Amino acid sequence: MLAGQLETALGEIREGLAMLADMGRWRILRAAGLRAVDELHQRGWTQEAEEVAAWLNATLAGAPVEADSTLQPAPSARPALLPTHCPQCGGALHSDEVEWIDSRTAECGYCGSPVRAA
Ligand SMILES: [Zn+2]
The missing domain is CATH 1.20.58 (Methane Monooxygenase Hydroxylase; Chain G, domain 1)
Known part of the structure; x- marks a missing residue:
């Protein structure tokens, strides 16, 4: 364990x-x-x-x-673009407020769904 x-x-x-x-x-x-x-x-x-x-x-x-x-940050280091609202629950998403699972996936703060960034 x-x-x-x-x-x-x-x-x-x-x-x-x-x-x-x-x-x-x-x-x-x-x-x-x-x-x-x-x-x-x-x-x-x-x-x-x-x-x-x-x-x-x-x-x-x-x-x-x-x-x-x-140096300027590399393009890949910039925050990825999230959809404005969670596709699961419709909650508003802010890229600087959500929990990032990886560089392209954030977790919705309302329902916990993973949301893929553009
Ligand atoms: Zn949600």
């Missing part, structure tokens, strides 16, 4: 951090990575925390210095 939770949590952490690295969001990656390492430590998953920390260090070492403060 615990091992299953750990696998799931680690998978989500790695996927999320890898996505930030792909998008070149280094400062956000650093902050999110450190938070994830901290959380793993708090749960007593020391070895996993160290693995994530090592991956984070290696990835950030290869990052361009302050890339996202000097």
